[in-house]
Amino acid sequence: xxxxxxxxxxxxxxxxxxxxxxxxYSILSVLPLxxxxxxxxxxxxxxxxxxxFTIASVIVRPFSGYVLDRFGRRAIFILSLILYSFFFVxxxxxxxxxxxxxxxxxxxxxxxxxxxxxxxxxxxIIPEGKKGEGIGYFALSTTLGMSIxxxxxxxxxxxxxxxxxxxxxCLISLVGVYFTYSIKLRKRFLLGRKMQFRWNRLFDSxxxxxxxxxxxxxxAYGGLISFITLYGKxxxxxxxxxxxxxxxxxxxxxxxTTGRIFDKKGPxxxxxxxxxxxxxxxxxxxxxxxxxxxxxxxxxxxxxxxGIYPVFQSIINNLSDPKHRxxxxxxxxxxxxxxxxxxxxxxxxxxxxxxxxxVFIANxxxxxxxxxxxxxxxxxxxxxxxxxx
Numbered sequence: 184x185x186x187x188x189x190x191x192x193x194x195x196x197x198x199x200x201x202x203x204x205x206x207x208y209s210i211l212s213v214l215p216l217x218x219x220x221x222x223x224x225x226x227x228x229x230x231x232x233x234x235x236f237t238i239a240s241v242i243v244r245p246f247s248g249y250v251l252d253r254f255g256r257r258a259i260f261i262l263s264l265i266l267y268s269f270f271f272v273x274x275x276x277x278x279x280x281x282x283x284x285x286x287x288x289x290x291x292x293x294x295x296x297x298x299x300x301x302x303x304x305x306x307x308i309i310p311e312g313k314k315g316e317g318i319g320y321f322a323l324s325t326t327l328g329m330s331i332x333x334x335x336x337x338x339x340x341x342x343x344x345x346x347x348x349x350x351x352x353c354l355i356s357l358v359g360v361y362f363t364y365s366i367k368l369r370k371r372f373l374l375g376r377k378m379q380f381r382w383n384r385l386f387d388s389x390x391x392x393x394x395x396x397x398x399x400x401x402x403a404y405g406g407l408i409s410f411i412t413l414y415g416k417x418x419x420x421x422x423x424x425x426x427x428x429x430x431x432x433x434x435x436x437x438x439x440t441t442g443r444i445f446d447k448k449g450p451x452x453x454x455x456x457x458x459x460x461x462x463x464x465x466x467x468x469x470x471x472x473x474x475x476x477x478x479x480x481x482x483x484x485x486x487x488x489x490g491i492y493p494v495f496q497s498i499i500n501n502l503s504d505p506k507h508r509x510x511x512x513x514x515x516x517x518x519x520x521x522x523x524x525x526x527x528x529x530x531x532x533x534x535x536x537x538x539x540x541x542v543f544i545a546n547x548x549x550x551x552x553x554x555x556x557x558x559x560x561x562x563x564x565x566x567x568x569x570x571x572x
Contacts, residue, residue: 230531405526
């Protein structure tokens with residue numbers, strides 16, 4: 184493979200990942216309003232519908248790592264993207280809460296494979312010694328999808344309706360399939376390798392402790408993406424989806440800088456600063472009254488969140504050997520999706536019994552617990568393991 188990060192395959196992978204996440208966030212940002220306005224769902228039902236998607240992906244995460252290592256990265260990525268694309272058509276026919284929950288569950292199963300395949304391929308492509316920087320750039324494509332997706336969903340649903348939004352999600356995702364088809368990988372990653380299925384190989388043991396840290400943090404993130412648009416509506420903010428754009432700007436700034444810092448100095452300072460910003464940002468959001476204050480927290484939380492994902496992915500890929508990167512990344516993404524899913528359901532319950540602002544107070548406390556865990560457990564584990572490599 185080439186020594187430069189921005190080779191042709193990496194660019195195509197970044198474009199494919201960007202389109203996939205654009206469609207994901209386009210529907211995610213509009214879905215709570217769709218559920219409330221069209222199906223008259225309660226806040227608890229909104230939390231369940233949004234959360235069941237990620238809970239479903241958690242079920243297949245452990246198996247996705249084995250499948251990638253066994254059958255080859257690109258083939259699984261292409262197949263999962265094709266299925267992911269066509270599931271958008273199902274939203275045209277799901278018109279009850281029950282049918283939407285079932286559809287979201289099935290869609291989430293496919294998402295579980297797609298979102299492990301992309302990052303695993305990225306690590307395979309990125310040159311050694313530049314993993315932190317390269318993963319940061321790759322993660323930026325997720326951030327751009329996060330920022331543009333809500334605008335796509337809001338714009339299309341406003342002018343042409345929800346049905347056209349679902350159709351657009353299918354078509355945009357299929358373009359990503361075309362990009363993925365042109366990616367070139369080393370033969371051993373392209374074809375996979377013979378290996379027996381064993382239950383104890385579903386998780387990478389060296390990735391569990393740092394993945395738990397990510398799980399705790401994602402509990403808070405799940406509450407944010409589930410209820411930020413409804414919270415903006417409560418505050419009489421006309422275009423609350425703009426929150427995602429400012430949020431992604433903060434993430435982009437963090438991800439353009441944290442990769443190189445990680446490669447030179449390690450994860451300690453980045454993670455501590457990121458979690459501290461999340462604690463402050465969620466606390467401020469809970470008491471936001473003005474539009475300016477509301478959007479300011481998006482920048483703070485975005486910057487804090489931007490340093491978490493690429494750093495922890497670099498950590499687990501530093502700890503794992505190349506042959507088991509699929510399993511290592513599936514372990515990390517299991518933690519991410521489990522945190523997101525449970526966070527969404529938890530946030531729905533808190534919002535129903537108390538208020539949405541109370542959700543963000545709880546998020547601030549959760550991030551404090553994540554900081555304590557990192558400082559006393561995860562960081563010490565990482566330093567100890569790296570000494571023996």
